[in-house]
Amino acid sequence: xxxxxxxxxxxxxxxxxxxxxxxxxxxxxxxxxxxxxxxxxxxxxxxxxxxxxxxxxxxxxxxxxxxxxxxxxxxxxxxxxxxxxxxxxxxxxxxxxxxxxxxxxxxxxxxxxxxxxxxxxxxxxxxxxxxxxxxxxxxxxxxxxxxxxxxxxxxx
Ligand code: GTP
Ligand code: MG
Numbered sequence: 001x002x003x004x005x006x007x008x009x010x011x012x013x014x015x016x017x018x019x020x021x022x023x024x025x026x027x028x029x030x031x032x033x034x035x036x037x038x039x040x041x042x043x044x045x046x047x048x049x050x051x052x053x054x055x056x057x058x059x060x061x062x063x064x065x066x067x068x069x070x071x072x073x074x075x076x077x078x079x080x081x082x083x084x085x086x087x088x089x090x091x092x093x094x095x096x097x098x099x100x101x102x103x104x105x106x107x108x109x110x111x112x113x114x115x116x117x118x119x120x121x122x123x124x125x126x127x128x129x130x131x132x133x134x135x136x137x138x139x140x141x142x143x144x145x146x147x148x149x150x151x152x153x154x155x156x
Pocket of ligand 2: 118
């Protein structure tokens with residue numbers, strides 16, 4: 001099954017939203033296969049947000065993402081990358097639809113509580129997982145509930 005990288009950003013951690021965000025992904029039927037509470041340093045921030053290096057907001061973005069702890073995770077499920085992006089909602093939380101994580105929990109473009117790999121950027125999920133996790137930090141396990149989440153549960 002597909003794996004994707006997800007992170008509760010420093011604003012989400014400070015506001016005590018880890019449980020809410022994890023709960024939403026669990027409720028959807030996605031399966032967590034890795035998670036760690038950590039502080040992102042300057043170098044990792046630059047690598048993670050490398051695609052935005054030339055943008056005017058880059059410096060502020062790096063400052064924000066290194067400003068406090070984050071909860072980094074890997075989630076698995078059918079079409080997981082696109083699924084999570086859909087649940088996250090629009091980048092600018094002010095514009096994100098109600099019912100989405102950003103739409104319900106955020107109010108700002110810069111402080112938008114969650115990151116998820118971009119499904120339109122081929123391989124971004126695998127790159128970001130490798131950037132944040134060693135292979136032995138990921139757990140392969142069978143979620144018994146998958147039988148009830150997916151009609152074709154055999155390969156979940
Ligand atoms: P991420 O999951 O954080 O990557 O969000 P995204 O994929 O929805 O957006 P994108 O990768 O385009 O931008 C990365 C982050 O930079 C966003 O989450 C915003 O917090 C921030 N950002 C994007 N565009 C702007 C902008 O125009 N101004 C400012 N201040 N921040 C921006
Ligand atoms: Mg992005």
